Amino acid sequence: MIDRAKQAWGIVLTGNSPDNRGGARSTIAPRAFEDEVPRNIVTEIVSRPRLHPHIITFANEKGGVGKSTLAFHVTVALAHAGRKVVAIDLDRRQRTLERGLTYRGGTASNLGIALPCAQYAVLDQPSTASLYQTINRLGGDADFVVLDAAGADSPIFRRVVALADTLITPINASFLDLELLGRLNPVSGIPESAGCFGQTVSDLRREKLAHQLGRTDWVVVKNRVRSAEKRHIGRVDQALERLSVAHDFRIGQGLSERVAFRELFQFGLTHLDLDLIPGMTQPQASSRSEIAALIADLGLQVEPRVRASAAQRPAARVLKQTRENFRAALNASI
Ligand SMILES: Nc1ncnc2c1ncn2[C@@H]1O[C@H](COP(=O)(O)OP(=O)(O)OP(=O)(O)O)[C@@H](O)[C@H]1O
Ligand SMILES: [Mg+2]
Structure with a gap:
């Protein structure tokens, strides 16, 4: 391997x-x-027709920080707000985002309900041409394209970072994770140099500006924050503030460590969906408000619209027994 x-x-x-x-x-x-130098990557993007949708890329060279979890929740939240969303999974092995959205379709069918959905796919060929084709095939007129990158540098990784209008980088509240953004002097706390991912983002953003491609809004969000680690998180926050000035990113509130953000994956659901399902347990208000705060932090201007997208997947006719069995399994998982 x-x-x-x-x-x-x-x-x-x-x-x-x-x-x-x-x-x-x-x-x-x-x-x-x-x-694979930034100039060639950006020149390749400039040579193609400009994409209409707003591109949101979830990327960090660090693995397991919550890119797919956040990508899934943001996709669902945007669909709930009535936006037309295309979601593309760049991780051809794990396929987390694709699986979540596939399970979502299964849940809607098995419960016989309509759920706000996105058009989605896994990117089979890791090339710019294939990415553009996939976006245009699924919905070149979408409001948003959500791209979920695998957690390692690669040619396609750099391209989706370069394409981002909004780049979202989840991190754990850990100095190990900050290291990929930038390094700080441990005594003075002053940022000294860019980390590997910070350098990639900085080079691509500079090249984009030189080609009049606009500014990438880079938002770093802490994920899986545990309230018990208050003192440590305070130190990480201080370091993150300094890095945000040095590397020109915004800091989003992020998400705390909650079972609510992972317990419904097999059903392709989030707590935003639960009140669309008759007879379900009450959704957890705190996880819903964290997602709302995350969307607000991203500055995506998504005031709720009429749920047009719910009509994309009309309610299926389903046997009562199937529906009851499925609902029981769902209730048992919360
Ligand atoms: N806020 C959260 N609360 C609880 N669990 C979380 C949260 N965010 C992510 N997780 C869990 O953390 C693990 C890693 O999440 P995820 O797969 O989304 O990370 P990733 O960055 O996409 O990983 P990879 O680099 O492998 O693609 C999963 O088990 C997921 O359920
Ligand atoms: Mg992932």
């Missing part, structure tokens, strides 16, 4: 790794990587 990845990236190991002891450093072979 590692060898395959190295081949794909043309990585030449010359460092003191178990693969190649005694060398001095790692380099990346120019063959695979030389075209």
Whole structure:
């Protein structure tokens, strides 16, 4: 697996790794990587017809920070607000966003109800051409395109970061996660250099501005915040404030650690959906208000519209027993 990845990236190991002891450093072979500089990426975007929808990219080179969880909740919240949403999962192995949205369709069918939905797909070919085709096939006239990137640098990763009108980077409240944005002096607390992801974003944003492609609104949001870690979170917040000035990002309130944000995944639901389902447990007000605050922080201007999108997936006719069994399983999971 590692060898395959190295081949794909043309990585030449010359460092003191178990693969190649005694060398001095790692380099990346120019063959695979030389075209991946920000200028070429942005030039490629400029050469294509401009996309109409507002592009929201969830990206962080750090894995497991909640990109897909937030992408799913934001997609559902935008659909609830009556917006036409296209959601594209860039992670061809995990497919979390795609699975959540597929389960959502299954839930709507099994309960015989209409749910606000998005058009969605996994990006099969990790290329700009394929991405544009997929967006245009699913809805070039959509209000929003939500892109959920896998948690590692790659050519397509850089492209979806470059394409973002709004770039959302979830992080855990941890100095390990801040390190990817930028490094701070541990004594003075002063930002010293960009981290790997911070550098990528900064280079792509600069290149976009040089090509009159507009400013990427970069929003970093803490996720899985636990109230018990107050003192530590205070230190992380202070560091994050400093990094936000150094690297020009906004800080969103983010989400706390809540079972409510993961318990309904198998059903493709969020707590925003529960009052659309007859006979369901009361939705958790706190998780709904966190999502509302997140949407407000993103500055997406989504005042509620008439639920036009609910009509996208009309209620299916379903056997009473099927509906009851499904509702019982759903109730048991909350
Ligand atoms: N706010 C939250 N509260 C509780 N659990 C959460 C929250 N956010 C994410 N999780 C859980 O954290 C784990 C990682 O989340 P997720 O898969 O969304 O991260 P990711 O950044 O998309 O990961 P990857 O880099 O692998 O794509 C999952 O088990 C998810 O259910
Ligand atoms: Mg993910």
